[in-house]
Amino acid sequence: MTHEPPSHEMHASRWGDPASAGPLPDATRDLVELAFGIRESPAAVDVTVPVPSLSPGQLEELRVLLGPDHVLTGDEERRLRTRGKSTPDLLRARAGDVADAPDAVVRPGSHAEVEALLALAVRHHLAVVPFGGGTSVTGGLAPRREGFAGVLSIDLVRMKALREVDTVSMTAVLEPGLRGPEAEALLAEEGLLLGHYPQSFEYASIGGFAATRSSGQSSAGYGRFDAMVVGLTLATPQGTLELGSSPANAAGPDLRQLVLGSEGAFGIITAVRVRVRRLPAQKVYEAWQFGSFSEGADAMRHLAQNALMPTVLRLSDETETALNLASQSDVGGGTTGGCLMIVGHEGPDVAGRRALVSAALEGLGGTPLGEERGDAWVAGRFHAPYLRDSLLDVGVLAETLETATFWADRERLYTAVKDALTAELGDRTIVLCHISHVYETGCSLYFTVATPQAEDPLEQWRAAKARASQAMIDAGATITHHHAVGTDHREWFAQEIGPVGVSILRAVKAELDPTGVLNPGVMIP
């Protein structure tokens, strides 16, 4: 399976390419009508973005630096780089609120141009926000504007090279503007793959994966993105940071792990050296059924703690299973009962591992359901955000949130977050959950929420999200397993790492970005 890169940018107020979305499946529509009632939303309001605040002199400097083709100030170009793709972002875009539009979109073609851009931004006190795929769901693309002369969106679209391949060390150097499918297509020409498939894969970029410490749907087999990175280059206003002398070492703190997850607040990542693997000759995805979420989670834990990890491992709770959300093409359609687990094996020869994993799962109460449902999951694995647009169209507020904890706290966290959401949003709310990332010591919990849209859906979601977020922190869990901090999670992130942790991040920020132009207000509390 190769992934064709999407042909154009994402829609300004919807996910991806609306032509790929298709109408709401009949079964889903029926279900929505039954649960919430259908209220067709008004068409999105189309408004003109604010007049850019950059002076003619500043624009001229940018044009001299990058060439006139790479300094864009048109309404559409700015609208398309306004905020990300969280449900609040979409609601604001639909309502015609483009107050966060950047003043200009600039497209550097090299590390040197990024450095020069940062120097220019410091000189003119312009806030800069790096732009890869524009898929943030936590406000990572909406920096603080107050106090700055303007906001520049640094679109890394021209930095798309596979710069180096080393098939002895099995590493590759990728530029940050490569989107997921583009990176995989270039690597596939060399018989290699990265194996990083977050749900945003079709649009999200290598730089974004690194900056947000992303995790993919095949993380059980290929690892989180932060585990793939062995080196990186960061352009900062204070100079370039080049890291990656070795796979691992004892040479002080691992500064790579300080750059990973820095969300543009410490600098702009201009290259990433990643560990790569051989393209798998075989891929098998299958479904399993477990009696309950707890039983299925215990089975996952057994696999993780006994070195039996498949490539993909995902478990839906009873509600998500009943709604058949794992098969995006048939949500609300036929279901299996119990809890659905998706198990995927990729490799040169998967038979041996598959036999071991299958034997373990059967021993733990699992019933094999065959490959058809596994293949259905693969076919729809990047489709969920389109469904959200369709739900918003019919008056349903839909959004996701996620966390992670240690195994012993899994059930408590699950209940706490569900309770927080339904307490805030009311009884007609549907909360689904799945586990999609598994470690020896714990797992992620990914929640999908759907509820009838209130008068003020932004405030409705803000309150629900705040309550669920506080429940995560109160349970000792993380505020985000793979969506990053952005602006939306800062308040709880501060609680998670405490005042000393916050002071460390602020000190690093002050050192690398003394005038504070780098994605101000993002990540650092």
Place this chain on the structure above:
Amino acid sequence: MTHEPPSHEMHASRWGDPASAGPLPDATRDLVELAFGIRESPAAVDVTVPVPSLSPGQLEELRVLLGPDHVLTGDEERRLRTRGKSTPDLLRARAGDVADAPDAVVRPGSHAEVEALLALAVRHHLAVVPFGGGTSVTGGLAPRREGFAGVLSIDLVRMKALREVDTVSMTAVLEPGLRGPEAEALLAEEGLLLGHYPQSFEYASIGGFAATRSSGQSSAGYGRFDAMVVGLTLATPQGTLELGSSPANAAGPDLRQLVLGSEGAFGIITAVRVRVRRLPAQKVYEAWQFGSFSEGADAMRHLAQNALMPTVLRLSDETETALNLASQSDVGGGTTGGCLMIVGHEGPDVAGRRALVSAALEGLGGTPLGEERGDAWVAGRFHAPYLRDSLLDVGVLAETLETATFWADRERLYTAVKDALTAELGDRTIVLCHISHVYETGCSLYFTVATPQAEDPLEQWRAAKARASQAMIDAGATITHHHAVGTDHREWFAQEIGPVGVSILRAVKAELDPTGVLNPGVMIP
């Protein structure tokens, strides 16, 4: 196999318990005589340590804080916490140079007492150096004294609890003063193990493992110490940093990886939550022979890149194999020729994995040599430092240094370091090397050097170490894979992470330790 904790502290000028050392094996002595000539060293000079510079008032404050039993100012107690166990450290100790002795040894019993001690140190401008096993070989226990009112050695010997065990999440909370065998003995009572066996295992401590980003002889199977840590507590002069909300997350940079490797310069680690495993029911160690170091290294690379990692994987080069250094009890004795590989399997049932690994090794040109040599390696795995003392006794300068790189650069790095050492130390120098840590993308290289001691062995080694260190950096490799930075590696560490990397570390240090009392001069360039 359980490991009995050593009954007392290490000797002041030799490794470990000299009673465990035994005389130089005959074969080794013959070899030394042949290669270098035997020159019995003078007995170590015994001198009185300098008069402590602490005032009576300061000592009284310390006694009030910790109780009089836990403020030690005796000569012997201070001598035993002077520097670490590098060859230069031993040479200075043998020569009676105890100028780096701390002014007092203090023994806090809790996190709160550590915090209070740090406050006191700031108040009186006393430098503090955390002390666990005293096994540093990079000068990590010799902070800068100039500009401070005195130096306190904070011995964590009273903080030895296994504070918490969670057999669902498979984590345990360990206190920093636990030495390797003590931690394993406590975990073994619960049927668990950590699996971290650096050569210093018998003396080194949990806090030291974390502070130096340590790696063990079974890292192929159990991972580096930094990969085992899921949470930690750091006492700093600015308050406590508590990290570890989840196995992994996207909540900003991973600050755990900033504390790991911080070598006492950012604070004192007072607790570590580690991932643990079930005690293995089976353990098999065997030896393999390869025609050359390159052939053996390629075989290791194949295992690492094909998910075939055993628990222990170690390869000696031709010279180390010829000297039979992998078997400490018979160095210089019978050898196998070619290059010796040690392969260890530990687990509930090792047969399946062993068969796969063995088939792969045979396919790559390996010849199985059976378990006897594997067991001999296990029996002697912690013994090498004793051999060094015996060599120093007969006028041979012996020391180790280590690095890591990506597979494609392995051979170039190997040659560069060997050439640097022999160029500086002369033709009679013997340089041995082994690979003991293997990753998908690269490996470590561990060198042992032996040469006839010159008039000024400290200067002799300084020059050789400097030349070899520069060769590592010039080859793009790390200055240390598992010995940490200490004071000895700072100059090259600065080159490795560059000026922006250094500025980040200094900024974090300034934030957490504004008066600079934490292990001054250690780690941060």
